[in-house]
Amino acid sequence: MLKLKLNKITVKKLLKGINNESHIRIMEVCGTHTMAIAKAGIKQLLPANIELISGPGCPVCVTAQEDIERILILAKKREVIITTFGDMLRVPGSTGSLQEMQAQGADVRIVYSPLDAVNLARNNPEKEIVFLAVGFETTTPTVAFALEDAHKTGVDNFSIVCMHKLVIPALKALLSDQETEIHGFLLPGHVSTIIGTIPYEFIPREYQRACVVSGFEPGDILESILFISRQLENADYKVENQYKRGVKTEGNKIALEIMDKYFTPFNSLWRGMGEIKDSGLRLRPEYVQYDAIFKFGLQDTLVQLAPSGCICGNILKGILKPEECALFSKMCTPAFPVGPCMVSSEGACAASYYYAGGEVIGR
Amino acid sequence: MQPVIIMRGVKLLADERILLSHGAGGLKTQRLIREVFQKNLGNAYLQQELDSALIKFSSHKIAFTTDSYVVSPIFFPGGDIGKLSVCGTVNDLAVMGAKPLYLTLGLIIEEGLPVEELDKLMFSLGNTAREAGVQIVAGDTKVVEHGACDKIFINTSGIGIVPPNLDLRPQKMVPGDKIIVSGPVGNHGIAILAARESLDFSPPLASDCTYLNYLIDGVLNTGASIKCMRDPTRGGLATTLNELAQQANLGIKLHEEALPVQPQVKGACSMLGLDPLYLANEGKVIIVVANKDARQVLEEIRKYDIGKNASIIGEVTDAHCSKVVMETELGTLRVLRMLEGDPLPRIC
Numbered sequence A: 001m002l003k004l005k006l007n008k009i010t011v012k013k014l015l016k017g018i019n020n021e022s023h024i025r026i027m028e029v030c031g032t033h034t035m036a037i038a039k040a041g042i043k044q045l046l047p048a049n050i051e052l053i054s055g056p057g058c059p060v061c062v063t064a065q066e067d068i069e070r071i072l073i074l075a076k077k078r079e080v081i082i083t084t085f086g087d088m089l090r091v092p093g094s095t096g097s098l099q100e101m102q103a104q105g106a107d108v109r110i111v112y113s114p115l116d117a118v119n120l121a122r123n124n125p126e127k128e129i130v131f132l133a134v135g136f137e138t139t140t141p142t143v144a145f146a147l148e149d150a151h152k153t154g155v156d157n158f159s160i161v162c163m164h165k166l167v168i169p170a171l172k173a174l175l176s177d178q179e180t181e182i183h184g185f186l187l188p189g190h191v192s193t194i195i196g197t198i199p200y201e202f203i204p205r206e207y208q209r210a211c212v213v214s215g216f217e218p219g220d221i222l223e224s225i226l227f228i229s230r231q232l233e234n235a236d237y238k239v240e241n242q243y244k245r246g247v248k249t250e251g252n253k254i255a256l257e258i259m260d261k262y263f264t265p266f267n268s269l270w271r272g273m274g275e276i277k278d279s280g281l282r283l284r285p286e287y288v289q290y291d292a293i294f295k296f297g298l299q300d301t302l303v304q305l306a307p308s309g310c311i312c313g314n315i316l317k318g319i320l321k322p323e324e325c326a327l328f329s330k331m332c333t334p335a336f337p338v339g340p341c342m343v344s345s346e347g348a349c350a351a352s353y354y355y356a357g358g359e360v361i362g363r
Numbered sequence B: 001m002q003p004v005i006i007m008r009g010v011k012l013l014a015d016e017r018i019l020l021s022h023g024a025g026g027l028k029t030q031r032l033i034r035e036v037f038q039k040n041l042g043n044a045y046l047q048q049e050l051d052s053a054l055i056k057f058s059s060h061k062i063a064f065t066t067d068s069y070v071v072s073p074i075f076f077p078g079g080d081i082g083k084l085s086v087c088g089t090v091n092d093l094a095v096m097g098a099k100p101l102y103l104t105l106g107l108i109i110e111e112g113l114p115v116e117e118l119d120k121l122m123f124s125l126g127n128t129a130r131e132a133g134v135q136i137v138a139g140d141t142k143v144v145e146h147g148a149c150d151k152i153f154i155n156t157s158g159i160g161i162v163p164p165n166l167d168l169r170p171q172k173m174v175p176g177d178k179i180i181v182s183g184p185v186g187n188h189g190i191a192i193l194a195a196r197e198s199l200d201f202s203p204p205l206a207s208d209c210t211y212l213n214y215l216i217d218g219v220l221n222t223g224a225s226i227k228c229m230r231d232p233t234r235g236g237l238a239t240t241l242n243e244l245a246q247q248a249n250l251g252i253k254l255h256e257e258a259l260p261v262q263p264q265v266k267g268a269c270s271m272l273g274l275d276p277l278y279l280a281n282e283g284k285v286i287i288v289v290a291n292k293d294a295r296q297v298l299e300e301i302r303k304y305d306i307g308k309n310a311s312i313i314g315e316v317t318d319a320h321c322s323k324v325v326m327e328t329e330l331g332t333l334r335v336l337r338m339l340e341g342d343p344l345p346r347i348c
């Protein structure tokens, strides 16, 4: 980890370490990295041969449209209070967004922790409190803790729409997809605090790609890029941990255990990537009473999707960039989003839209 | 017998809560006016109890503005809706170079509001007005049924006198002018959010809600060549600077390392995914000043308690017209757009 605080001079020194001259494509898997990179303007600092591409690590973005439509159906029910992190509020569905439904009278509330939703359930016994559970391994344990709280204290008017995803199966799918050309991965720091670094080891071993678990400060990211460049230069592929202050090799045992207690993997649908084997989590059968979709009998609801022109799917796979979408910053802006990548604070389109410093005004 | 509550030494025959009948114009209204409004806000104009205040002006240029306040919650760390409704309007006058003098006060109260809370708000509003040197010269109260508004909405309109020959407009900006902000940004937005969502920060975060007229008066009295001023409320610093850049048809370049943001605000923002540059302020002024006078103005601002962390944050440029660009601490450039959407409704 970098000790010194980065400034213009230390950045130059750090970049001098990157000697690799071949074309390098690095995917930042995590949406928080995408935002941090855009915000700090890191692409402006990198030599032209290093290309950063966004990956499938924005939880709201990868949520399948089918799930969004089911949530909108739930929100229409009078007895339901939807609780959610703010990012889901403006994701467009066929009949509008949750925010628009709120204006029409649906009860939708932003919470900062799933435990708040359980408390809301406790205080509103006549209502059904539905929490929209999105996120990777970083957020899943907090939802498991909320379920544990509800279960132990007998709160039975709390349920979740379980849309949790797992990072490793998505990486496997990406790597076996011939279309995606990636030489190195900037691996998600937050997710890795939970799962540790061992689950990534198949990437260098089976696919010969460079891997660095990275922190989120600009200095962390630059240093991680330097590590990736060195691994590639020396053909020495491994999983390096740049984010040692947050990530232990073995991860967080308590969090993993409670996740495993409540959830089990299944073949889940990803936006643009289709169904990926064992890539999502659902509630274990013994806790199915906390599954809102099951509770309201929506599991077989067929959802018709109209094409919107949004190419989020290909952006999440690193095949296209936001600027290559015909709707980008014209039809689709954060105020009038067409796809979730423009809504989420971790979305690649929103990142490009908000922070396109170097590209808009030249270097 | 009706209960009697004692408030700051005054006996108020309280219904304890505001009723629709308090807005009906009868005896109850009169009692409310005398026992809450006159008591806290009273002055010669209000005591006349006329339909309009009569104010004499000679041939001055008058600044006249209005603003409505719907902030939720009505009490928050660092202020309340009463204080805010004075400061907001006083500041709108002050940034135009006007000396704020008179305010009107329109209240829309939800039935059921405890009289004690109303009294507290009017106490705070009256105090703030006195400190800021403005008088409440006319007022109106309406009470609406439960659910038709949220506790209390306040409108204030204000009049101030503009010194002759003072001409502050973004169109006067030229490349090279410096941009000064009078203190750290983002506090009001975060304080409201924290109060609303019961997020506890330690040390606690307070709103910067305050009146700026004395500080601005001091700045104008330096004789420096001030081009224009704005108070960056809703939409925050970034949005206000975008408006200036567009109106002047010039670019603005900021330097990230010069931007004052308190560490707790920074921390809270990164936790909540917010950007302090887009959060509301209620006691900050942006001043565009000729390069040669920038130091002098900065020193003047820093003499005031509310300005001691003022900073020169950037300059006007003729590159990238109508855009605001920030040089980050790493030396990269980031475009700061206008705020899109509404991350925090009912912030003021």
Ligand code: SF4
Pocket (backbone or CB within 6 Å): A309, A310, A311, A312, A315, A322, A325, A326, A327, A328, A329, A332, A333, A337, A338, A339, A340, A341, A342, A343, A349
């Ligand atoms: S710019 Fe909008 S429509 Fe295009 S991919 Fe991004 S979110 Fe979808």
